[in-house]
Amino acid sequence: MVLRKTLALVAALSASLALSPAAKAQDEPIIAAASDLQFALTEVATAFHGQTGKEVKLTFGSSGNFARQIQQGAPFEMFLSADEKFVRDLLVAGVAVDDGTLYAIGRIVIVVPNGSSLKADGTLGDLALALKDGRLTKFAIANPEHAPYGQRAEEALRHAGLWDEIKDRLVLGENVSQAAQFATAGGAEGGIVAYSLALSPEVSKLATYALIPNDWHEPLRQRMVLLKGAGETAHDFYEFVQSPAARDILKQFGFVLPGDTT
């Protein structure tokens, strides 16, 4: 009796095999994007859907991790990196169709959660003071080993002469979005994250920010590229990101656009 019931259960489970998600009917490309685009690119994709009726699936993470996954054969059709190097690597590895397009230049900011003892000071003066007087316990940046925004944060901290002192108090996000989450959740006094994240409604209600001078670090030249096997929708989306409508959205999120002055 019990045995028969269980056999029926197993049969039902097997039936779900037939509904395996491997069967994909329409052209809905999966697009890997640097996590500084978390909010901006979601809006771009909504606008793209409004204009063309087509859908893209976005997944956000650290550019370095995506570059590795793409080289391992991850089925992404397009990659929006937070810097240029990873796109070049993919071209060399033979998985990108060309060397891509520069789509935006990113900025970094210091964010300070509401109620923190730290002041949002773009020249990091108060950060230096806080390190000395012991106000600073934890400070969040993205992991410099594979996240471009983490590398730029490290460069800015080195430029300010604070790197050696602050190293032991850093909490590292797996990507810049997680760093922003660490920086604003209250466990840290602040952090250095992407301007585009600080401008989003989700983050701006939790924290204040100040821009860090853009000559304190290498520029965040963000490049995107179509990957081998990209379908029609991915090609359309690639064009759309360069259209005036998408550029306007990116500008709202603090990106400097290629071809624009400032």
Added chain:
Amino acid sequence: MDWTALALSLQLGALTVVVLLPLGIAFGRWLAVTSIRGRSVVEAATALPLVLPPTVIGFYLLVAFGQGTWFGQMWRDVVGRPLVFTFEGLLLASVIVNIPFAVQPIQRGFEAVGQELRDAAASCGMSWWRAFWRIELPLAWPSILTAMVLTFAHTLGEFGVVLMVGGSIPGETKTIAIAIYDRVQAFDDAAAARMSGLLLLISLATIALSYGITRRTGNRRG
């Protein structure tokens, strides 16, 4: 609520159970009755995924299934899709990490049947297959059900391995556990809270179910 991710997790759990059940019964019973010399080594190897950090398993799977490996290449040639960062790869990874959750309860179940009963069945002229089907399997049944419940629940909660070999692709490898992680990073605490609450309920129900099974078995024996 990310329904796609929830459906994907449920599907992954169900398929892991379907794949592991026959393997777990065959292997678990063999472990229960065998007296070969290397038995404890085999048992230790079976238990390995319990203690190995998920990132270690993830790393080895990535290295073993990747595009550059013969296995990854062969899979791609035969199936036409890469194994890493796909649902099939996730299923394979899930089957491997769940081996102890399936095999150990089943092994205990068949051990509890006892050699005397097997001998008695044989002396009554029952064939091996008939004795297995009519006596051993029904007696070991509660343990097998426990194994299925544990495997299913553990698959829903698996995070580290999925993060490393999955790549968080919506509808393909983004399970509910990964979706929660993504929502937290997107500052969407409300969605993360809803999904976490649902997983909490499912886990509670699973534990209650497996305790219920154990208690019923105890009553029957007592």
